[in-house]
Amino acid sequence: MSSYYGNYDAVNTMHDEELLKHFQNGIGCRVFILSPSFPFMFIGEILSIVEDALEIFVETTHFAQLENRTWVMHIDNIEVFYIERPGEPRIPELNDLQ
Amino acid sequence: MIRRYHVVAIPIRIVVNNFGDHNPDGRMYVLKENESKVKELVRKNPVTPVELVQPLTIRANAGDIVEILFENQLPFAAGMHFQEADYNVLTSDGANVGLNPSSLADCGETILYQINTTNEGIYFFTDLGNVSSTEEGSNIQGLFGALLVERRGSWWTDPETGEALNSGVFADIHHPFLPSFREYAWFFNDEMEVDDLTGNRPINSHTNQEAESFHGVNYRYEPLHNRLRLVREGVVSPEVEGEEVHHDSWVFGDPATPILRGYKGDPAVIRLIHGASKETHVFHYHVHQWPRDPNTLNSEILDAQAISPQSHYNIIPLYGLGSLQGAIGDAIIHCHLYPHFEVGMWGINRIFDTLQDGSQCYPNGIPIAPLQPLPDRPVPPSPTIERPGFPNFIPGKVGCKAPRPPLGIVGGREMTELERNAAVPNARPGAVFVDSCLGNPVVVEFDVSMIELPIVYNKQGWNDPKGRIYVLDKDLDDVLSGKKEPEPLVLHIPAGSCIRMNFTNRLPHVLDGDAFQLVTRTYETGFHIHFVKFDVLVADGASVGWNYDSSVLPGETIRYEWFADTELKAFFFHDHLFPVSHQQHGVFGAGIIQPRFSQFFESRTGEETDHGTQVTVRNPIIPNYRDLSLFIQDFALLFDKDGKPLQPPDFPGSLADPGVFAVNYKNEPLQFRLGEDCDPAYSFSSFVNGDPVTPILRAYEGDPIRIRLLQGAQEESHSFNIHGLKWPRERPSNDTVLQSQQHIGISESFTFEMEIPRAGDYLWAFETEEDIWNGTWGLIRTFDLEVEDLIPLLDRPLPPPRTEPLPIVTGKPPALADPQSTLPPEVAHNAPIRRYRVVAFQTPIIYNSYGDHDPFGIVFALEEDVEDILSGKKNPEPLVLRGNVGDLVEVTLTSRLKFELFPFQDGIHPYPPVKEQAFYPPSLRISLHVNLLDYDVTTSSGDTVGFNPDQTVGLGEEITYRWHVSANVGTCAMWDVADLRNHRSFGTFGAFIAEPRFSTYHDPYTLESVKAGANVIIRNQFFQAAFREFVLIMHDGVRLVDKQGQLIVDPLAGTIPEADPEDLEVDTYDFGSRGFNYRSERLINRFREHPVLRDLFSSKVFGDPATPVFEAYPGDPIFIRLTNPSERRRSHTFHLHGHKWKFDPRELDSNSQSFIGHIVAGDAQDLLIIGGAGGRFNFPGDYMYRSGNIRWDIEQGMWGILRVHDQIQQHLPPLSNE
Missing domain, CATH: 2.60.40.420 (Cupredoxins -  blue copper proteins)
Incomplete structure (x- = not known):
């Protein structure tokens, strides 16, 4: 394998490591995630990081039937995310019976 | 593999129902092996339908070569032209086109066709040897069929016997590693010749005039006019009016039209085919939904679908028979165009919950034919005396109209013992035999009434003195006193809601007669809904087959329960008891299942609301938008300001295109918009003629909008266009094509999402000549500066304060536009x-x-x-x-x-x-x-x-x-x-x-x-x-x-x-x-x-x-x-x-x-x-x-x-x- 691909792997490894660190720092925070897989949108609290997957207690998804339970998501399956840290904009509290 | 069929085209008498209506000059394709049998059966049964007389349905697998030996016994050259097939056009086109050799067979001759079935699907076939549209033609008289191509490796059996099957509209399809499913071929055909028992054209016993032409399914039709005769002659329930019991098996027994039988949860495919010859129908299937294009997950979901002659679609109901909630009972399938529905274009999907082995009978004593369970599905429980299964737990009386449901009617009855045994443990009003909300509690409740009131449609005073509309009870006084304009009721509901509807019938007992209609005793009415999940036995808002009659009498209130399991689109609702009589007076509306967490506001005042044809929707996650509903209507039975009927039919009660057209109970005919100069070029100009009375949908520049397009009444196709905007055809897909026009038939529902790039007036129009001439157009008005009576969307920049006055009516044509002063939105600065x-x-x-x-x-x-x-x-x-x-x-x-x-x-x-x-x-x-x-x-x-x-x-x-x-x-x-x-x-x-x-x-x-x-x-x-x-x-x-x-x-x-x-x-x-x-x-x-x-x-x-x-x-x-x-x-x-x-x-x-x-x-x-x-x-x-x-x-x-x-x-x- 050429060194080009070797470097490419290294960049990906660093990228994944930093991403995991970022989520690690977010344990206990609320997170908003968009994923290409059903049910596409998640809001909840990051519980832990298991290898390269997130354990999230999901309070809101697209479907009420899939809420209030723990979801495990692989980081590669996260397209968009936002971790709500103290002092930063709040992820809305969503309620069916506003 | 090579599959071979020997097909014969024969002249045949087609008896289309049990009343002896028949086509003496029918023509059909039949397998050679059945030819003498079918001829003999028809000879012996000249006035009753013969099962084998049906559109020929044969099967093959994808990748097969199918050889058809075609034999022609008709008195003219004929052939078989296959759609979707790959074939040599010089030998197997089934036609005689251009410079090709003829691939038709003359009378008495045979020809061999070779067809490659590359993909699975419907390979419709018909004749092109005789394309006459008269009774001398072939296609119009029944000469069509289908080769159904299944997945490679499939085989098929008879649903009654479980034995192998060579042809037939119904089959069970099996595969070594895919689920078995029920396959039902459903052929619409219209305009076929039909005579009654006496050999004359059938008479409508309500009007005493000739009945509407044949509109049927699989060579059968079950018109109201025949069943009505039994009522009028006192054979059955003489106290009923007629239309409300048209589909009621308690009164009349089952129809002659197809009954698609299955068990709850069975996977199924309806092969929907339009065999012939003229009309574009709307196929509607109660309780169920399906993807428009079953091959892609990004398809729009439908429960009503327009279909034109010689076209076809695969209807694969999501979750199988009974849908997600697992409903049991009779789900009617029909053409939603009311004149077609009334004249017999309907059938039933019957969903059993107990095993049918041939030992049971329907309540009227007719044996229930056996139905093999699908081999890979659990065998349904056998019926017992305590739990006889549908329909035998329903306390109806044969010859009388269906009973009302238990629990649902306020002040009504409790359950019988048999009903209690059949009910779900938490049976409640509107959800007795299935838990339609899947365990979710009711979170949205509406109180709605149906009322009659005069409605004025335009400034010239065109009016419907007998308008009939749905109104929220809280708005009753305001609408009746004229404080609120009547408009079609549009309810807004967040997805995931369990909905309770308390529906009160406040109509008079009688719809009065006039130049358009005969006096009709519309004494009961219901609230039939599309799309949402419900218990079809008790909440269909209809009276179908062996189900209950889920409507109510004047002064009564009935409770329904529905579940909006996910964000749907606009779901249509209307009455299913007397729609032919009064839906065109305004009896329609829609619920819109909006994204979860949405809030709805009146766009003018900013007040929170739960209904309205124009609202502003706020959502914490997705962009806010304007939600705008348009209902096209035909058969609007209007009078001018002097009481002269507009476009009355030849005789009252005729369904031959009476009345005019409108949108949301309004129209703006072009004949009144000529202006002083009498120049049609300014008919749409508000400078010359003022704004139209039809809906003006209002927004600010850049706002996202969702247009909900529906058709409220009654028979015809319409073409919706927006000038200057476009939207994706398949809404869930990012790849789909863009369009700015949509065909619509009654009961179809479309949602168009787009943004309005720039301020200005955009024309929306149902733009075929006669529609727009009679006023089916309006505007989307987009402002670049703030206006007082339109709230901005909170997630968009606030519109700048108004610095120039709004334009006013001058009566004069506007100045010429100067396109060179502006560029189209988003054009590149150096565009070629x-x-x-x-x-x-x-x-x-x-x-x-x-x-x-x-x-x-x-x-x-x-x-x-x-x-x-x-x-x-x-x-x-x-x-x-x-x-x-x-x-x-x-x-x-x-x-x-x-x-x-x-x-x-x-x-x-x-x-x-x-x-x-x-x-x-x-x-x-x-x-x-x-x-x-x-x-x-x-x-x-x-x-x-x-x-x-x-x-x-x-x-x-x-x-x-x-x-x-x-x-x-x-x-x-x-x-x-x-x-x-x-x-x-x-x-x-x-x-x-x-x-x-x-x-x-x-x-x-x-x-x-x-x-x-x-x-x-x-x-x-x-x-x-x-x-x-x-x-x-x-x-x-x-x-x-x-x-x-x-x-x-x-x-x-x-x-x-x-x-x-x-x-x-x-x-x-x-x-x-x-x-x-x-x-x-x-x-x-x-x-x-x-x-x-x-x-x-x-x-x-x-x-x-x-x-x-x-x-x-x-x-x-x-x-x-x-x-x-x-x-x-x-x-x-x-x-x-x-x-x-x-x-x-x-x-x-x-x-x-x-x-x-x-x-x-x-x-x-x-x-x-x-x-x-x-x-x-x-x-x-x-x-x-x-x-x-x-x-x-x-x-x-x-x-x-x-x-x-x-x-x-x-x-x-x-x-x-x-």
């Missing part, structure tokens, strides 16, 4: 500019070699071609312009229209007719509107609409429109909007084709560069490839005269051999001649010269048709650009023999098909032919393109040829030589 100079002028157009012509043609042409056309050197063709993606197209338009060259200078345009004829003189102004391109709507849409400046041109004026080809939108329709009555059908239309970037356009014969034209080669520098592009402009409503100058009154003038005397009544919108690209090869001309039906498409006998003969070599990449810019309401099917394309050309997974359905004004399609010319196997020969409407398109000239040469022709350079 492509310029065209177009002239509109009058010239005769010759439609065929027999001398049929339009002496008053009006055309658009490039300036450089005008002289050649006027001198007769060129016979005009519709203007086809092109541009590449990214181009800024500048089209300079001038008018050379002369008043003295218009045919109807007195301002009365008599033919083709429209309803409510009135003075409307021809305009000398003209414009060019194009759909799907981007432009500033205030300068370049070609419409003088609302408070926009004038975008039409008169003599001595010119305008240069600026259009931006922002995306690869393919075919765009072009037409004039200055005078839709006096211009369009004379030829003021064309097409614009958006090509890929870096494309160049060339003449296919000289290879020279060209600027315009319907037949070109497109070369592309980027792809280093070329394709042939054929533009087909399908149009109708043409006024032709023959070579003696006599007016040709099509369709009847074109009927072969001659029109049935009984068909002399033609709907207004069927009048006029039709064809492709200003040409029409009317078969009657050929028939007069050589009266041999089988030869009518033969070029060897007649030479090539006048319609385009497009040429290619086998395998040439070809793109067909198909559009219908003009103009009438009758929908057409387009079919090209031997070729297929993707239903959605942008979606790789999309279904491939050989037809386009329900084509109507504004439609634009891109057909990228799979495999290129000659289809997948590149067979050379002549391929017919044509309409699928046997009545009345093909005879009238809507056909042509795609010629695929096997040898290099000197006149046609091959693509490979470039």
Whole structure:
């Protein structure tokens, strides 16, 4: 394998490591995630990081039937995310019976 | 593998119901092995239906070669033409087209067809030896069927016996590793000959006039008029009125029409096929939903679907029979067009919850035929005395109407013991035998009543004295006192909600009689809903089969429960007991399942609300939007201000297109908008005539909007267009094509999502000629500055404060627009500019070699071609312009229209007719509107609409429109909007084709560069490839005269051999001649010269048709650009023999098909032919393109040829030589 691909792997490894660190720092925070897989949108609290997957207690998804339970998501399956840290904009509290 | 069938075409008496109605001259295909059996059964049963008399349904697997030995016993040459199949067109086309050898069989002869079944699906077949639309024709009399192609490795069995099956409309399909499923073939057909027992045309016992023509399913129909006779003669429940029990098996027993039987949860496929011959129907299936394109997950979800003649769809209900909630009972399936429904176009999907082994009976003692459980599904429990299963736990009485449901009616009854045994543990009002909300509690509750009140439809006082509408109870006083305008009820509900509906019937017992209708005792009514999950036995708002009657009497309240399991779209609701009698008075509305967490606000005041046709939706996650609902109506039974009925039928109670048209109980007829100058060019101008009373949907520049498009009443197709905006066709998909037009039939529901890029007035219109003439149009008004009575969307920048006053009505035409002062939205600063100079002028157009012509043609042409056309050197063709993606197209338009060259200078345009004829003189102004391109709507849409400046041109004026080809939108329709009555059908239309970037356009014969034209080669520098592009402009409503100058009154003038005397009544919108690209090869001309039906498409006998003969070599990449810019309401099917394309050309997974359905004004399609010319196997020969409407398109000239040469022709350079 050429060194080009070797470097490419290294960049990906660093990228994944930093991403995991970022989520690690977010344990206990609320997170908003968009994923290409059903049910596409998640809001909840990051519980832990298991290898390269997130354990999230999901309070809101697209479907009420899939809420209030723990979801495990692989980081590669996260397209968009936002971790709500103290002092930063709040992820809305969503309620069916506003 | 090779599969062989021996098929015979035979004449047969078709008995269509148990009342002995029959077609004495039926024709059908049957397997040879059943021929003598079916003939014998029919001989022995002359007045009862024979099971074997059904549209022939045979099966094969994908990848098979199917050999059909076809034997013809009919008294004319006939054949079998297969749609979707790959075959050698010279031997297996089942037709006699162009220069091909005939692949028809003469009377008494046989022919062998070989068909490749490459893909699974419906391979519809019919005859093309005799395309007469009269009772002497073949297709119209029943000669059609289907080859159903299953997945490789499948086999099929009889659902009753479990034994192998060679043919039949019902089968169980099995596969080694895929789930078994129920397969039901459902063939609509209309206009077939039918006589009653006495041999006369059936009589409607309500009106005592001749009944509506045959509209049925699988050669059966179950009209109300027959069942009504049993009521009137006291055989059954004499106290009922009739319509409310039409589908009630307790009163009448089961219908003769198909009953699709299965067990709860069974996977199922309905092969929905329109066999013949004229109408575009809407297939609606209670309780269930399905993807429009089952091949892709990104498809829109439907529960009602329009279907045109000779087209077909796979209906795969999600979650199997009974849907997600697991409903049991009878789910009616019907054509939603009420006159068709009333005359018998319906059947039932019967969902059992207990095992049927042949030992049970229906309540009326008729044995229940056995039904094999699907082998890979759990066997349903056997019935017991305590738990007999559906329908035997329902406490009904045979011969009387169905009982009311337990629990649901306020103050009503409790459950019987048998009902309690059958009920779910938490049975409650409106959800007794299934937990429709899947365990979720009720979170939304509505109190709704149905009331009668007079409704005024426009400023001229057109009114419906017996309007009937749904109203929220909290609004009752305001609506009845006139404080609130009546509008269709639209409820807004967040997804995931369990909904409780408390519905009160506040109607009078009687719908009074008048010029339109006979007195009808509409004493009960219900609230039938689409899309949401519910218990069909008790909450259907209907009375179907052996179900309960889930309606209520005046003064009573019934409770229903529904579940909106996910974000749906607008779900239609209406009454299912007396819809034929009163839905056209306004009995319709919609619920909209909005995204979760949404809040709804009145757009004017900002007050929170839960209903309304125009609301602003706020959502914490997705962008906020404006939600706008439009309901088109036909059969609006209106009176003018003096009490004169508008368009009454010949006799009260007739369903032959009474009344006029409206949108949301309003209309704005063009006849009242001529202004002082009497110029139609300003009919849409608010400067001249003020704003229309029809809905004006309001937003700020940049706002996202969702349009909910529905049809509330009653029978006809409509064509919705928005000028200047476009939306994705399949809403869940990012890849789908864009459109700015949508066909709609009653009960269909569409959601269009888009953003409004720029301020201005956008025209929305149901834009076929008769619709818009009678006022089915309005505006989308978009403001760039703040207005007092429109709240802004909170997630968008606030509109700047108003610095200039809003425009006001002046009574004078607005100033000419200056398109050079603005650019289209989002155009690049250095966009390449492509310029065209177009002239509109009058010239005769010759439609065929027999001398049929339009002496008053009006055309658009490039300036450089005008002289050649006027001198007769060129016979005009519709203007086809092109541009590449990214181009800024500048089209300079001038008018050379002369008043003295218009045919109807007195301002009365008599033919083709429209309803409510009135003075409307021809305009000398003209414009060019194009759909799907981007432009500033205030300068370049070609419409003088609302408070926009004038975008039409008169003599001595010119305008240069600026259009931006922002995306690869393919075919765009072009037409004039200055005078839709006096211009369009004379030829003021064309097409614009958006090509890929870096494309160049060339003449296919000289290879020279060209600027315009319907037949070109497109070369592309980027792809280093070329394709042939054929533009087909399908149009109708043409006024032709023959070579003696006599007016040709099509369709009847074109009927072969001659029109049935009984068909002399033609709907207004069927009048006029039709064809492709200003040409029409009317078969009657050929028939007069050589009266041999089988030869009518033969070029060897007649030479090539006048319609385009497009040429290619086998395998040439070809793109067909198909559009219908003009103009009438009758929908057409387009079919090209031997070729297929993707239903959605942008979606790789999309279904491939050989037809386009329900084509109507504004439609634009891109057909990228799979495999290129000659289809997948590149067979050379002549391929017919044509309409699928046997009545009345093909005879009238809507056909042509795609010629695929096997040898290099000197006149046609091959693509490979470039």
